[in-house]
Amino acid sequence: MKMIIRYLMLSALALAGIPAAAQTVAVEVNGLVCAFCAQGIEKTLRKFDAVEDVFVSLEHRTVAFALKDGAELSDVTVSDAIRNAGYSVVAVERSDETLEALERRVRATHTP
DSSP: OHHHHHHHHHHHHHHTTOOSOOSEEEEEEEOOOSHHHHHHHHHHHHTSTTEEEEEEETTTTEEEEEEOTTOOOOHHHHHHHHHHTTOEEEEEEEESSOHHHHHHHHHHSOOO
């Protein structure tokens, strides 16, 4: 019975556009060209109560943030906030990876 309830809850979240618990959200963003851009997008994301910390890599066009325990933001909400800040969203990826681990992985990746 518990498995059925869990399945129904996860299905409801998926239908609502809210994935089940992800620890970090990484967004590939076009239009990030300077430190002012990075600062602006970070400020935009920190306005959400669900956001714990933010990482921006201009070189890799990546904006990533950690969610507070039990908190969630839908991909639509994240994409809309970034678009309203003047940038275009290429992709949104969610994972259980910590923000620190994601940041190390992104920084270790070299852009051609």
